[in-house]
Amino acid sequence: MKQKVQQKSKFKKNWAVNIKSPIIAYSGIWKKKAQEALTKLKEKILLYYPQADFSLLDKAFEFSRNAHQGQLRRSGDPYILHPIGVAEVLAEMHLDMDSIVTGLLHDTVEDTLAKIEDIEKNFGPVVAKLVDGVTKISQMSFKNTHERQSENIRKMIVAMGRDIRVILVKLADRLHNMRTLSHMPLDKQVTIAQETLDIYAPLANRLGIGWAKVELEDLSLRYSKPEIYFNLANKVSKKRKEREKYIQDVIKILQTELSREGLTDAQVLGRPKHFYSIYKKMMESNIEYEQVYDVLAFRILVDTVVQCYGALGIIHNLWKPIPGRFKDFIAMPKANNYQSLHTTVMGPDGERIEIQIRTQEMQLVAERGIAAHWKYKEGGVDKQTEEKFQWLNQLIQTHQQLKDPSEFLESLKTDLFAGDVYVFTPKGDIMEFPFGATPLDFAYAVHTNVGNKTVGAKINGKIVPLKHKLKNGDTVEIITSANQKPTKDWLKLAHTSRARSKIRAFIKSEERGRAISLGKELVEKNFKKHELNFDFYAKGESLEKLLKELSLGEINDVFVKVSYGKLSPLRLIEILAPEKLKTDTKTSEEPESFLKKVFKSATQKTKNSRSAIKIHGLDDILVRFAKCCNPIPGDPIVGFITRGRGITVHLADCPKSHDKDMERRVDVEWSLNEDAARVARIKVVCVDEPGLLKKMSETFTGLGINIHQAQVRATKDHKAISQFEVNIKNITHLNRAIKALEAIKGVISVERVKF
Ligand code: MN
16 A cells, blocks of 8 residues: 555645655554544444444445545544545435445545546445546546536536435535535635535535535635624624523423414424524625524424414414515425425514424425435435436436536526426416526426427416516416527526527527538538539548548538638548649648638738737637627636637626537637737716716826726716726726725725626
């Protein structure tokens, strides 16, 4: 094992630190620490799985400890304590032995010299597949963090499609890393916490694992906004004595009332809500902690659904319910199968308290989610559970079609944060949509063909425009016509990723159709020029040779590439009839210059924009900046080929760029050596006072910024909104201007107008 330690430089060491001497890493005290952790893990497993056989677990422990020998965590602990910690989280989720063994092994292939074949040989194909899935998720490396993050999630979803346990191990990995985050450098703490909040907490929520979601959220808050977290923790603990008495009082009243009405077995629990949800409430309503009334949450657990509604009646009879706060998730479960009744009432001291009522079974689902249905003996989920988590499959299917990682992340976020709008089909079936969905989303959820043919919708019997937002309880009926087809405008109306990707797919296939016929024309013309007949080559062996040489799937792919200037027709002749090129003296043209030729009419125009942008391997091509998003040097950007008009540069996060065909996308970057003057739009809101406009224009002049255009309008509440179009060098220059404007007394807000 010693010789392995020397070669570890190739492994990513985000969480691990290698040390020089493996002997130190294996000293007695650490060996003991690891053994103790293993014993604790086994105890946790025995709690829910008393007949567990630990032979595979012991073997995995030895294997992992040997493989990680010589590695330390940043805390200074031997690395093995991390895989054991992950396995422990998986045991807290009550998962099967294969998952827990995977937890122990999850970093061996990625961070040590162990091979996936070793895992398969020692632990069988199932564990090997799981470890491989987890490794694949984290092994990708990408250009920038934005891309890396989205690509990881994408892999995650795809891996999840193979076996849901892969994602549960990844989730456990993140949870344990969050629990030990204090040893990371501060800047990493913030990034990792934000990523956890963006992706992993919603994922835990979507999988229905309530406790993991709560823990991830609170840990994220602690590391991303420590001042807020500790301030909150301090305030919550200050009133603890008082509050505990209050909680006991409420529980007592509830229990007495419930048993008097015959619900003697009802269990009543009470506690403060978790920090992150209090924080969210403060942010949403823009209030201080002292103004958050329903900090306390009570839960009543009963045996049957009927008893749930019974208990609700008793409570509403006892304390006055707050209108609009009652939610029935029993009749309409959330997408993650969560079921419960929620109500907020005026408690004994006139304080607002939230009460959740559910059965013991619903409680199990709320806490363990998909894992609650796990049959660890058979190692899989039953048919019924699979159906319940059908949204997962749909998510995977939709997202596998998206090629662009950032487009993928955008739509994944929409889906993970899906709200709760429930509507009915004309037959009375319930369908769930994210908040903001329109009839078009409904139509595409029914069927792609229905979506593509939609001309209108009736809601509760009345005709509404397609931009109408669906509301809870609406009955939706779609009106279709055989002559209808989707347009780009529909992308503005559709909200769900499913509908949007179906609309994009339709538009792209139409665009592709046009590109095919144009490319074909170009190829045929060029062949004719060389006295060749393309039809003669477009079949049989020569076609096969051509596709193989170009690594393309079908002849239409060739035409599309030619049409977008990414492939020269001369290259086709070079492959199919090279002798024709040698004898023909007229063709001195290099195939690579074909792209330039495509843009011939569009080159040599504006020096200014051209010099600011570098395009992989090409000079002298006209670059235009998209008007919709107006990029400024320093912004993340992407380019799209527009035939005859050169390359259009969009902001990487411009919503319009997501609607473009990926075939046309090219990598572009800002030329670093010079700053080109660009126009930026800045919006300033200030109090309506004389002299402020003068101060603002002086600020611009002071920074050497030219004002192109200015518009000012006053609002009814005595504010002035000014919009400036100014010449700016780059993003740093712009940020300096924004800072300087913000510093002016009387200015309320300053923002860049991007889209
Ligand atoms: Mn790990």
